[in-house]
Amino acid sequence: MNRYLSLLCALLLAASCGYRDRDADLVVHNGIIHALDESGATYQAMAIKDGRIVELGPEQQIRNRYAAKEYLDAAGQHVYPGFSDGHCHFYGYGLNKQKLDLSETTSWEGVLERVKVFGEANPTLPWILGRGWDQNDWPEKSYPDNAVLNTLFPDRPVLLQRIDGHAAVVNDAALRAVGLDPGKAVEGGLMAHRDGRFTGLLIDNAVSVFQPIMEQADEATKRKALLDAQADCFTVGLTMVHDAGLDPGTIALIRTLQEEGVLKMRVYAMVTDSTPYLERFATSGSLLTERLTVRGVKVYADGALGSRGALLKEPYSDQPGHHGLQLASREHFAKVARWCKEHGFQMNTHCIGDSANKLLLDVYGEVLGGTNDLRWRIEHAQVVSEADRPRFAEYSIIPSVQPTHATSDGPWAQDRLGDQRIQAAYAYEELRKTMGMLALGTDFPVEGIDPLQTFRSAVLRESSNGWPAGGYHMENALSPADALRGMTIWNAIAAFRETDLGTLEADKLADLTIVDADLEKASAEVLRKARVTATIVNGEVVWSSGSH
DSSP: OHHHHHHHHHHHHHHHHTTTOEEEEEEEESSEEEOOSTTOOEESEEEEETTEEEEEEOHHHHHHHEEEEEEEEOTTOEEEEOEEEEEEOHHHHHHHTTSEEOTTOOSHHHHHHHHHHHHHHOTTOSSEEEEEEOGGGSSSOSOOOSHHHHHHOSSSOEEEEETTSSEEEEOHHHHHHHTOOTTSOOTTEEEEEETTEEEEEEEEHHHHTTHHHHHOOOHHHHHHHHHHHHHHHHHTTEEEEEEEEEOHHHHHHHHHHHHHTSOOSEEEEEEESOHHHHHHHHHHOOEEOSSEEEEEEEEEOBOOTTTTOSOOSSOBTTBTTOOOOBOSOHHHHHHHHHHHHHHTOEEEEEEOSHHHHHHHHHHHHHHHOSOOSSOOEEEEOOBOOTTTTHHHHHTTOEEEEOHHHHHHHHHHHHHHHHHHHGGGBSOHHHHHHHHSOOEEOOOTTSSOOOHHHHHHHHHTOOOTTOOSTTOSSGGGOOOHHHHHHHHTHHHHHHTTOTTTSSSOOTTSBOOEEEESSOTTTOOHHHHHHOOEEEEEETTEEEEEGGGO
């Protein structure tokens, strides 16, 4: 009897020697942890220390090994690598929160009423700036006219951007303020006239004339914009954003806020295509810190489909003779491409129409010469002819797409493109098969910020209000597994961050998004109700539903 008791004591002593003999900052447990690595493994718990994952494993193994400063009970919910947005306007979204919101207006009269109320409430603002109207959502889908706007504000400049930012309505006072002559042509832009009179409508590069006005902000305003954007993004599970077009000053401020510890969001920053900006980065080179990556250049080839600025090979089906707009010369695109290759930057070009996609694939191909690991990107890739798709793989080009564009544009896109050409639009599964991967984003504030709606639009091919029944062109739906990759590891690859981010593995940075549903196996009904319950960046719980 004593011999058995001695053996039991020895076994207990041996077990206790290893009990919680390792330190951790955070243990996440009682969850279903989807590593999304090549093994497809799932775990119950993980230990995190100094911002990185130390170990993943069974519940008791991790809890018995690690003494943590903090424990997070995932309550049986699903833990994923932190979601990232592969194409958005993070800083612009924050600035927009300080401007007049024109989204969800149902008529031009409704827009004017909001502008009038805003103007009366903010009498000291030198400009009235707003964004978010979309004539495609109105009963009368024609572009608005500024006649009433001129009457309401004869001397105070007003600039009201369409939801995509590629069109705007201004009053005559705004034209006078910047010295813009509506009778002169703007290369790559349009100023609309009717019966010999300027209607106030600007398209693409004509809107860009007002860019300095739209971006005017002191440091306090910029700080608030970035932190406001971060707060909203954390509530929907975003841990990294790819900001598609920033100036060096804003990039420097992002780095400062990150170093101060107040901006915790990881940012992949694309430098706006501007000669002075590129000259600055030609000297300083690319930048990679744990939270900031700067090695891409954002270029615009054409406009947007909704404002008929997308560059098409054949005329618009609902505007005969009109092909859209090419926003710069081929020579300019080739010059930027050569600069990017020489200085080790990605070239990330906005291409909506099939002609714009072909043009930039031509330029990319000439400069790159074949397959490579430079990871240049086509942003949006909305209308790509079947003949041009193989060239993504031929030159190793990453399609960076936004699934919510398909489901929000769907009600009117066929009018723009016609029955045949619509088959080549929003063809995300075809592009995935061609290149083997996609970067997925939202383009917020053009669309909403929620990555779960990105997932639903990719998989169910339906909008947030359930349109259309049965899904939009379901032949181009992504599988749930690929949609998840597009929001995690493929976005990490698109930003050269795959060694640190995108999967949950030991030694990787501890960015996590916790969701109350199994996104790969849930029914459509469950997916529509799925919600993020916690967001973790660098091992720190930056948001949880239980604390709000």
